[in-house]
Amino acid sequence: MSTTCSAVPKLATNPTRTRSTPTADPPGVAARPGWARPTAPASSCRTLRAGTDTGPRPGRCSRRATPRLAAPCTARVVLRPQHREAPVPTDVVVVGSGPNGLAAAVTCARAGLEVVVLEAQETVGGGARTLDLGLADGVVHDLCSAVHPMAWASPFLQEFDLAARGVELLTPEVSYAQPLDDGEAGIAYRDLERTVAALGPDGPAWRALLGPLAARPDVVVGVGLGDRRSIPGGLLPTGVPTALRYALGLVEQGTPLWTRRFRGHVAPALLTGVMSHAIHPLPAVPAAGAGLLLAALAHAGAGWPLPRGGSQAIVAALRADLEAHGGTVRPGHRVASPADLPPARCVLLDTNPRTAVRVLGDRLPARRRRALERFRYGHGAAKVDFVLSGPVPWAHPEVGRAGTVHVGGSQEQVAEAEAHVGAGRHAPRPTILLSDPTVVDPGREVGGLRPLWTYAHVPAGSDVDVTEAVTAQVERFAPGFRDVVVTSRCIPAARLVDHDENYVGGDISAGALDLVQMVARPSASVDPYRLAEGVYLCSASAPPGPGVHGMAGWFAARRALRQVFDVRRPPALAPGVPA
Template identity: 35%
Template sequence: MKDKYDAIIIGSGPNGLAAATYLQQQGFKTAVYEQESKPGGATKTLELTIPGVKNDMGSAILPMAFGSPFFRSLPLSHYGLEWIFPDIPFAHALPNGKAVACYKDITRTAEQFDDDSTAYVKLFEELINGWDELENDILGPLGFPDKPSLFLKFGFKAFPSVKMLADHYYREERAKLLLYGAAAHSGLPMSQLASASFGLVLTIMAHKYNWPFPKGGAGNFITALIQHYKALGGELILNKKVECLSQLPPSKTYLFDVTPKQLLKIDGLDLSSIYRKRLENFKYGTAVFKMDWALSGPIPFLNEKCRKAATVHLGFSTEEITISEEMIHNNQVSSKPYVIVAQHTIYDDSRSPEGVHTAWAYCHVPNGSTQDCSEIIKDQIEKAAPGFKDLIIKENSLNTKQLQVLDPNLIGGDINGGSQDLSQLFTRPIVTTKPYTTSNPSVFICSSSTPPGGGVHGMCGYNAALAAEKFLSK
C-alpha cells in the first residue's frame, strides 16, 4: 500500500507538536495522533477547582517555551498567543519575611547581595551574553559544540553540584538560596554532579527572557501551536490510542512523543532485542505532588518581592532544601519540603472571575508515591504568607498516580520524562550519538526522554524531526 503520510507523530505534547510542525514546514505530509480528547500532554488548562477558574494542569510558567530557538521562530502571536511578563521572574522567600529576587536585570539582582554582588555578575554575565551562541549546543544532543571555548566555560560551571558551585562563588546564604531554588527544579540532590546546570540555565532564562507565561492559561500556547500546524496543512486526530503500529495509516516514518516504558508496550515496531533491552534500563526520576487553589485574594506574602513574582521558591535555608531533595532519593518526604509556587492572577485576571485568584504549587516526592502532601505544602506557603490558608475557596490535589492518568507520559509522576542525573542528562534514552533514532530506521522517539530533557521547549521534538528529515530525504 502506498504511504499516506511522510510522518505520523504519536502524542500531541509540545515535543510532538514541534516535530510535526517542523516536518510540515519542510513540505512533508504529517498527522498527529493523540489518545486524549484534548491535546497538549501536561500543558493543559483545566477547571480543577471551581467553575470559571482556569488552572494549569501541568506546566504553568513557560520561560523555556518563550526562549526556545524553535518555538520563537513560529508566528504564534498571529493565532492569539499573548505572553505576560511579571515584574519579577522568580523570588525566593527567606526567614522572617525577607526575600531575594531574580530580576531580569542582572545588575539589580546582584545589588541585593552586598559582598557577593561581583561574584553574581561573574557567574552569569558571560553566559547570558553568549547564550545565543550556546543555546543550540545546550538544547541539543551531545556532539562537538559550535563554540567550543564558550561551551567549555559553561561546562565548567554546569558540571559540579549546585552546592559546589554556590560555595565556590558565594559567601552569603541568600545568594546561595537563589541559585538553589532554581537548581532544585531538577529534582536532583543538591550534592549531585550536574545539578548546577539547571540552576544556571533557568537563571539565564530569567535574565535573558524573564519567566513569562501565556495569557489565559498554558493551554493557549498549545492552541496557538496547533492552529499554526493546521494552517500549514497538518492533521490532528484525537481520541486515538495507539497500541499497535497497524492501527495507523501507512507512513514512511513514525515519531513517538512517549517515554521508553510506553514505547516498549507498542506492538509492531520491529525494534531489535538489544535496543529494547537498553530501553528497559532507562531510569525514571523524582516525581511531584501538585496542588491548585481558587483563592479569595492574592497570596499574602510578607515580602513585596514575593508578591510581585509570578514564581516563588520556598525552602528557608540551603540546608532545608538539601534535606528535602536528599530525602526523596531515600524514598521519604520531608515535613519541610522545597515548594514551587506559581501565582498567575496577580498579572492575568482573565483566568478567574472578579475577586477570585489562582495559585499552583508542587513539591517533589518519590516516584510513584501516593503520599498526601497537601498540608506540608500549605504549611510552607503559610510561613512566607500568613493567612494564606484562610483565603482558600477550593483546592485540588494530584498525587503521582493521578498525574499519570491525566498524562500517561508522567510515569510515576515524573514530569521530566526520566531522571536527569549525569548518566541521563545528554545520554537519554540510551547512550548514543543519535538519541532520537531507534533500531528501526523508520521509527523515532521525540519525547522529553531524549535530549535536552524536561521542559516546555519543544527541542526534543525539533531535534527528532531533523533526524527524521534526514531519513526522509534519502
C-alpha cells in the same frame, strides 16, 4: 501521550498513492460483498446474424452457428475474489500531542508531508494544557507547565515566532523569588544589576557567575538545548568563552564547591531554588546545568514569561499551524494495538521509552530494546491546584511580584528536602514550586477568584495527598495563606500519569536527570532519536530533555525528513515564509 501496542505499521516504500475505482455490476447480476465481476473480452461474445444459435456451451461462449432465432450472445458470469488493495499509508504519524510531538508534526507538515497526530487525552497539548478543573466557574489552571522561559529562548520556538502568531508572553518584573524564615527573601529581578544591588555583599559574586551567561543566552541555550551529538548553536566562532564559563559553573555549583562562592545565606538559597527544578539530590552537575541555564535566562530577553491565558496558548498556535499545512489531530485516540495506528511511512513517538518498547515490539532491535529497558525514571511531583480569594500574603512583599516562587527556605533546607526525596521518603518540609499567574495576567482572575499553581517534590510513585503539606509550607512564609484558600485539588504523583502518560510515577521530566542520562538520553547511541527503521523518539526522554521548547521534536523530525523522505533542507517555520 503514550501507547500500549505491540508493533508499528508496515512502512510503505512507494510514495505513489493508488485507489481502486469501483465498477458497476453487470445487468441482472446481484452484487456480492467482496467479489467483482470481470468484463468479458469483446471477442468472446458477439451479436450473431439472424438464424444462428446463441446457446453457449457450458463454461464458454459458443462460436458455432446453428439455424436458430437471431439473438445476442450472453457470457456466463464467473465471480472471482476481488483484489483488496492495501490502505494508503499516511506519510507521518505522530503519537502524542505535547509540545515536542506538535513541533515534530509542524516540521513535517511544512515539508509538504501528510501528517496525523494521535492523542490519548480528549484535549491536546500534553503537559502544556490549560483546563477548567471545575474548582470555580471560569477559573482555569495549567495542568503541568505554567512558566515558560524557553518560549522565547528555544531555537525552535524562536523560528516559529509565537508573537507573530498572537501568543503574548507576559514578563514579570521579578523572575523568581526564594522566601526565607527570617522574613528575608532572595529576589531575582529580570534586571541583573537590580538583583546584584539587592544581594548586598554577594551581589558581585552573583554578577560574576551569571552576568556572562545572561549576556550570551544563545550560547548557554545552544549547549543546554543541543542534541548532545553536534556542535551547539552559537558556540562558534565567538561563544567558546561563554561555554567555558558555563562548564566551570557546572563544576562549581554541581559539587561540594557550591558553598564557596557566596558569603551570606540569601544568594545561595536563591540559586539553589532554581537548581531544585531537576528534582534531584543536591549538589549535582545536571541540576546545576538546568539551574544555571534558567538563572541566566531570568536576567535576559523576556525573562521567565507566562503566556496570556495559560500554557494552552502555545499549544493552540502549534496546532493551528499544523492544520493550516494539512495536518490532522485526533484527540481521544489511544494507541493500544497496531490496529490503532494508521499505516505510515514514518512514525514519531512523543512517548517515554517504556511505551516505545511496547509500541515497537519485535521491530525494535534487541540491543536497542535492552538499552531502552534500562532507562531510569526520576523522582516524583505531586500537583496541588488552589483557588484563592486574594493574593498570597507573603511576609516579604517583593515575593508577591514574582511569577515563580521556590518555597523551601535556605540552601541547607532545600538540600535536606531533596535528599529525603532521593532516598524515597517524603520530606517533612517539601520543596515546592508555586506560581500565581494573575501577577502578570489579571484576566485569569474571575469573580474575585484566582488560580494558584503548585507542585511538591515527592518520592516516585507516591499516592499521598500533599495538600496539607503544601499549605503548611506556604503558610510558613505567608502567614494567613489558609484564610485566602477557597478550594483545592491534589493529583498525587502516582496519578499524574492519568493526565500525561509520559509522567511515570510522577516524573515530570520523563526520565531521571542524572549525569549519565544528561548525555546518554535515552541511551548511548550515535542517533538518540532513531529507534528502528522509520521510527523516531521525539519526547522529553530524548535530548535535550524536559521543558516546553519543542527541540526534541524538531531534532527528531529533521532526521526523519532526511533519512526517510530524503528532504535535506529543513522547512522554514516562520509565519508567512514559504516552507
